[in-house]
Amino acid sequence: MTSSLPSGLSVAIPGAEVLHLKHLLIDFNGTLAHDGQLIAGVAERLVALHRVLEVEVLTGDTYGTVAQALSGLPVRHTVVLSGADKTARARHLLDAGVAAIGNGRNDVDMLRTATLGVAVLGPECSHALTLTAAQLVAPDILAALDLFLLPQRLIAGLRP
16 A cells, blocks of 8 residues: 555536545445455556545455455455444545445445445345435446546536
């Protein structure tokens, strides 16, 4: 992991306030990983995102694979006990601007709390409440991560 901190992302949304983000919180199982294994294409995107945002993975680590799966990647991971822990982390980072990505029931309040919540329709399904809690819904994790790498997509999705 590099010692320099990412500068953050600011996106001017026509007809709305400028979106300022410094942090990205991401669920692991069902979002970044399928059956505990990182989804193909995720690692490369996490490396690219680290140049822009501080990335942290929050997980219950159901399969016990998060440390190995994220080894060598410039992201922090935290094992949490509940959705309340994820929400508390989002609330703690809110003043700096935080985006959150998730798919499960325990991600709902984190998505609602974040500056920007993104729900993912992944191979392990998505909870219906997660879809309604998010401002944006992505067809898969690669599309969700690409929103932050190609911010014109954020403009298109968030424009009033």
